[in-house]
Amino acid sequence: MESWRRSLPVFGAFAGPTTLWLLIFFLIPLGIIWTYSFGENVSLTEIETTWTTSNYARIFEPEIITLFWRTVKLAGIATVICLLIGYPVALVIATADQKWKPWLLLVIILPFWTNLLIRTYALLNILGARGRVNESLRWVWEQFDALFNTLGIDGAMLIGERFQPIGFLGTEMGVVIGLVYVHLPFAVLPIYSALERMDRSYLEASMDLGAGQFRTFFLILVPLTSAGLVTAAIITFIPALGSFLTPDLLGRGQVDMIANVIERQFKRANDWPFGSALSLFLLYITFIVLAIRAVIDMQAAKGRRA
């Protein structure tokens, strides 16, 4: 790597456009909503930056705190589920035959390349009270019902008088399913690459030294891939925090998350200052998550040195 001073014009030619672009179309927009977040609505269409902190104070009203908590909770649950599913899936890919690996990986990534709205809509279709999932369950129920009838057993005790569809839509469960569905590929990839980078001989050594399979799994394999797990958790959790579409379509207005409130401030409520404050607060939470990760990384590095 050379010093920037050595070839100043070339450096400038490379640095200039990117820096300008980021400045104009990224930092300035963020700066504007930052000033708006200290602003007040003076008329229907005008906002004056009065450096009031009332917009931030409103974030601490109980209902907004409740919604933030719900957002963090649902994103957190979805992240944990993504890791629980993603880890075995990544393990299968990482230990598969070389010729299968790329294809298995592709199978997991492909949905991520499909439009978010289409994926959510596809999920919406099958999760309804009369969607495919419930219709399949109904079919299973009917088989049992018929079986009990032929056997002369009173099935109602076991499986109920009639089939009760599971209410996925408009419930937290439905939103979590949606979040997992959308973010699962994010979780698999970092775990997979951590597994690929890992030195297999550690596992064999552990087994040779008499540790069982489970102990080896939890004491060697998981810690060795913890960096991948942390990355997976973060790139699942952060976008899940800002989810707008999933709660909007699958939550049916019953399970709003914070992004839905933000959207309303810019539309229905016409309260851009408050909306700006909310989005920045979400951004600050993101920074906190990243900072926690940096601390974990630093401690891990220290641990390795010691």
Added chain:
Amino acid sequence: MINTPKNRAISRRTALRGIAGAGAVGLTFNMTKAFAASHTGTVNFYNWDTYIGETTLDDFTAATGIEVQYDLFADNDELFAKLKNGNPGYDLIVPTNDYVEQMVEAKMLTELDHSKIPNMANLDPDFLDPAFDPGRKYSLPYMWGSIGIGYRKSAVSKEPDSWADLYTSDEYAGRMAMLGNGQTVLQMALKLMGKSLNDWSDENVAAAEAMLIAQKSRITAFAPDNGQDLLLAGEVDLAMEWNGDILQVMDEDDDIGYVIPKEGGLLWEDTLCVPVGAPNPEGAHALINYLLDAEVGRDLAEFIYYGTPNAAAKALTSEEYRENPAIFPPAEAVALSETSVYPGQEIVQMIDAAWTRVKAAG
């Protein structure tokens, strides 16, 4: 495929469109002569989705030589947000009555030049001097309707003729949908409480909010604008909805009914307005005039299936449309219903805070 029996509604509308199309050809000749020379350019028309006839705009272009750029919004807030910091280039917009007030207050609408809209004479006189726009300075009526309850006849014990069936009763728990718009949902609670739906006093809002929080777990969905689909799909048996949306599914399923509850509902009117800064106000006026034409209005009304304020157009419509109680509700229901008044920015934000509390409730 379109003319299969189960698509009865479409086939009827298609047939009607054929007739209207034939009418429009005759119209085309006259109007081309009269206007083609004087009008050119493009009108940017910003309208609700599914809110125009399938050939209306093409017919307009054929008749006048003015191209129409058609763009859609999903609700009034989206419309307002788009225009908030200056008109991005729309010539003709379709806000609902209370938003007309809001936009007039925000100086976002231009005064209409009535001399350029001779077809105003076609309008029902009842619509010529509304409280939200005295003298129709800024807006002309496009369609009107009500908000009531759509329901599945075979699934209810009796006609759900009170908002209480939706707001306090547990009879239909897990089988009810409300609209997704907080203000409207709270307004119907005010009606149930026997208050005016424009009476936003603190205690009214608090009571309506408490009522909704108590009922929330029994509501299946706060549907943005698709309660009729949930009703048709059998996911809910009661849906608070716009009458036109329920009418669309009533056409397909005889088991669905619509009622304005006895406490009264909400009446609304979507209007044609020209926003400040419109690049082509001439073209916008020409399009307004075209939409208020008797035959064009008939075609529109029978296709969109909302109530038309156009008396000349209504006279040409089929009896099935004209006599439909869900489009033109009984006079006593209309008398009990109210139109929404723009309450001012502070109240709007107070309503949103209440709605957020409903949303946050567990």
Added chain:
Amino acid sequence: MSKGPFDYAKKTSMRLVFFLTFIFLYAPIIVLIIFSFNNSRRGGNIVWRGFTTDYYVKAFENESLREAFINSIAIAVISTVFAVLLGAMTAVLLWRWRFPFKPAYEGLVALPIVIPEICMGVALAVFFSSWGLYVPPDTPWPFNLSNIIIAHITFSFPFAAMVIRTRLQSFSPEMAEAARDLGASEYQVFKDIIIPHMKPGLIAGGLLAFTLSLDDFVITFFTSGPNTVTFPVKVYSMVRFSVTPEINAASTVLILMTLVLTFIAIRMQKPTDIAS
């Protein structure tokens, strides 16, 4: 090959987990594709009423849907070109030079990747409207899409930069040094040595930017203006209003496009490269 304790891919339980995940990921999409051929106007996703391709015809004849589709493709193509350009410059910049505040600069470049989409959508929407950066409605296509294109470039070029930089890391600076010593100009070095080496990265970055652009909903939702409805925004408004089988048909077309793109990507390189 013997079945060792860590050949997880050979364990039935693990294979079952993978298989179930596969079902979970694909079942909704497959149901959507199947029901796009369902001959039922409303509630088209519930009862099978026979095979038809009518809704493909209807979707194709739906002018606003078609326009939205073309807009989306145009936005993806144009923003990809710029994203790759800016991404490549950023990658070279970070790879080649030491400069003051470099870690901070790296953080800044990574910020559009980590920032929640809704924050960015809101910020850009406010930026465009508060600075009056409206595109006049009679702007010729595709320039009327510039606000959305700008937004897409902004969120996709850091991803492209990341991919290209990874590729550059395998480049030995000595090669460039050697060329310079032999009298090659800065420009020649760049054109004849660095760019050819970057090429797989440029392609991978481009594909990533392209799919990110096609995939985006939230940022587009906030930054779209008059006459600039994109496919996802159009489908969103259709979904909110009422479910029609046209949506299934149009979605299927977009899914197929994604498949074709993926196929091209595989032909060009190993999928493992795309993944990393």
